[in-house]
Amino acid sequence: MTERPQSVSTWLNTRLPILSAFRREYVEFSMPRNLNYLWNFGAFAVVSLTLLILSGIFLALNYTPTLADAFSSVETIDRQVASGWLIRSVHMGGVSMLFAALYVHIARSLYYGSYKAPRELVWLTGLGLLLLVMITAFAGYVLPWGQMSYWGATVVVNAVNTVPLVGKPLASWLLGGEGLGNVALHRLFVLHFVTAFSIIGVIVLHVATLHVTGSNNPTGKDLTEPDQTVPFHPYYTTKDGLGLCLFLLVYAALIFFAPDFLTLSDNYVQANPLITPSDITPEWYFAPFYAILRAVPSKLGGLILATGSIVILFALPWLDSSTIRSARFRPWLRVALPLLFLAFLALGLAGMSPPSPFWLWISRAAVAYWYVYFLGLLPMIARREQASRRKEHF
Amino acid sequence: MRRLFIASMLAFPAFAAHASTPEQRGLEVFRQVCSSCHSLNHVTYADLGELGLSVSDIKAYAAQHEIPDGLDDDGDPKTRPAHPSDVIGSPYLTAGMARMANHGGLPPDFSRLAMTQKGGIRRIIDILVSYTSPPEGKKLPPGSYYNTAMPHLHIAMPPPLHDGQIKYTDGTNPTVPQMAHDVGAFLSWAGHPHLHTRHRTGLFVLSYLAILSGFLFVLKRRVWAKQTKKLP
Numbered sequence A: 001m002t003e004r005p006q007s008v009s010t011w012l013n014t015r016l017p018i019l020s021a022f023r024r025e026y027v028e029f030s031m032p033r034n035l036n037y038l039w040n041f042g043a044f045a046v047v048s049l050t051l052l053i054l055s056g057i058f059l060a061l062n063y064t065p066t067l068a069d070a071f072s073s074v075e076t077i078d079r080q081v082a083s084g085w086l087i088r089s090v091h092m093g094g095v096s097m098l099f100a101a102l103y104v105h106i107a108r109s110l111y112y113g114s115y116k117a118p119r120e121l122v123w124l125t126g127l128g129l130l131l132l133v134m135i136t137a138f139a140g141y142v143l144p145w146g147q148m149s150y151w152g153a154t155v156v157v158n159a160v161n162t163v164p165l166v167g168k169p170l171a172s173w174l175l176g177g178e179g180l181g182n183v184a185l186h187r188l189f190v191l192h193f194v195t196a197f198s199i200i201g202v203i204v205l206h207v208a209t210l211h212v213t214g215s216n217n218p219t220g221k222d223l224t225e226p227d228q229t230v231p232f233h234p235y236y237t238t239k240d241g242l243g244l245c246l247f248l249l250v251y252a253a254l255i256f257f258a259p260d261f262l263t264l265s266d267n268y269v270q271a272n273p274l275i276t277p278s279d280i281t282p283e284w285y286f287a288p289f290y291a292i293l294r295a296v297p298s299k300l301g302g303l304i305l306a307t308g309s310i311v312i313l314f315a316l317p318w319l320d321s322s323t324i325r326s327a328r329f330r331p332w333l334r335v336a337l338p339l340l341f342l343a344f345l346a347l348g349l350a351g352m353s354p355p356s357p358f359w360l361w362i363s364r365a366a367v368a369y370w371y372v373y374f375l376g377l378l379p380m381i382a383r384r385e386q387a388s389r390r391k392e393h394f
Numbered sequence B: 001m002r003r004l005f006i007a008s009m010l011a012f013p014a015f016a017a018h019a020s021t022p023e024q025r026g027l028e029v030f031r032q033v034c035s036s037c038h039s040l041n042h043v044t045y046a047d048l049g050e051l052g053l054s055v056s057d058i059k060a061y062a063a064q065h066e067i068p069d070g071l072d073d074d075g076d077p078k079t080r081p082a083h084p085s086d087v088i089g090s091p092y093l094t095a096g097m098a099r100m101a102n103h104g105g106l107p108p109d110f111s112r113l114a115m116t117q118k119g120g121i122r123r124i125i126d127i128l129v130s131y132t133s134p135p136e137g138k139k140l141p142p143g144s145y146y147n148t149a150m151p152h153l154h155i156a157m158p159p160p161l162h163d164g165q166i167k168y169t170d171g172t173n174p175t176v177p178q179m180a181h182d183v184g185a186f187l188s189w190a191g192h193p194h195l196h197t198r199h200r201t202g203l204f205v206l207s208y209l210a211i212l213s214g215f216l217f218v219l220k221r222r223v224w225a226k227q228t229k230k231l232p
């Protein structure tokens, strides 16, 4: 009467098919054969985020979110907690590595048209991730309560305050009414790890949407022949593995041999609301947006242009109507898009330099190009391409 | 070099009493000179073990300091001798008292000074050796001292170092430049916690990853070798 004995894995799989799902999505999953190393950067982001969350848990065990003790609890982690310096470095280095990986990841998606049909949802969930990562990074940077923590947060709070009608009530509601005080610091601490953990959920969505359509590839063309694809394992497990190892090499070189490169030394002075630092500089990954804030004489205008520069990306799949995905086959884009990357880099440099007329005008030109590219150039190039395609057709 | 030194100290304890590193001498300068005004609010006595101080020396150093310990049953403030796990802290009970004792200026905390001082250790040393007597007729603001390293040629800190001011236990001649460099080494150590361990661990991690990269490179090539058809 009893059934034939089964292996544990069959038993589990017939009740909850996670093993076959894993096989389907990560072993047999069909991948384009011609991906270059730029397709490694999504995996880099996953690994940086994992390290951030693991190290973050151990930091949270030793961190105190109060004005009186925040700064010294971080010093204690760096000095007295066993291996605390290592955990903290992994966390601080992880932020820079995550942002670097994300910016390359986004640039890759822009260049090869990965944001287009049928991958719009991959793009949109990706942008959701970018926003969550930015909120998390901002909240996290306030926690050590150094001079840059405090004054950086002040810049952001002041910017929010300029929003007509809702700005002031919103800021005071979020901060608990007493400005950047104990209540605000405690809330930012909670916000920091709530957003950090919710990122995991959104990554699951991001990768799930990608696995519905499969990966794009450098030609941007749909792959139809069976010999154009390979199974994920062992091909991309080894290729991602090699890439990851090199990524970790750079990561390790930074945290062990250039730790000061990852932070601004001013943040090792405890926050003092009475002393404004001579220049408030953001971390490099926020520098482009800070440059936009500074480039506009009106505070509200700066805020609108800075947030708009990201919001506009949500519309991208519909701004670019061309059916050609990869810039490889879009000669005009091959000129216009690298200029966009250049504008982003220029904004980054401008945001990290002390304000001067030179950088001010560089920033203004770069912001202008950012908007002209997305609202003018790209739609125009796309329309021309579609028109010439139709001509070819007849 | 330092590891060799620490190892030799363990082997020859008698010798250890005389030999010393710049950081250890810098600690002597700190204890006898700087610590009468400057604080080390985040460094504990026990942390000094990293410089090669023995546990008993650390205990003795800590025990010299009385620190606040709450209130007794009558509500009067109590004190107790510091433990090795306490921070070395400030010579003043409050920032207000520190200002009062220093013409309104607050002597900066030393814990991260090596990092936060513009120009770093070299600038600190430069300031320490740049006190001279002011030129004829030069008027200085009250409570300030002539110092050629400062942009306005004066500083609120009275000249802290003088030749022969302290006695080094290893017999080094305590000239002003000698003491300035030693205290610089000490501040550098305090400002970059665990730097030595960081570099050593880093070297290990980097070698491990480099070797692993080599293996993964070979593995990836072998796996992909089956795909011979030219890629588009």
Ligand code: HEM
Binding pocket: A038, A039, A040, A041, A042, A043, A045, A046, A049, A102, A105, A106, A109, A112, A114, A115, A119, A122, A123, A125, A126, A127, A129, A130, A133, A199, A203, A206, A207, A210, A214, A215, A216, A217
């Ligand atoms: C925490 C942040 C993120 C993680 C962990 C993540 C992870 C991944 C992974 C693992 C892949 C597959 C491998 C690859 O193509 O590189 C991927 C693909 C993709 N991601 Fe992300 N991503 C993140 C953020 C973003 C952002 C900010 C965007 C764009 C705004 C984005 C857009 C895309 C697109 C379009 C693809 C498909 C690429 C293709 O197949 O050509 N991702 N992501």
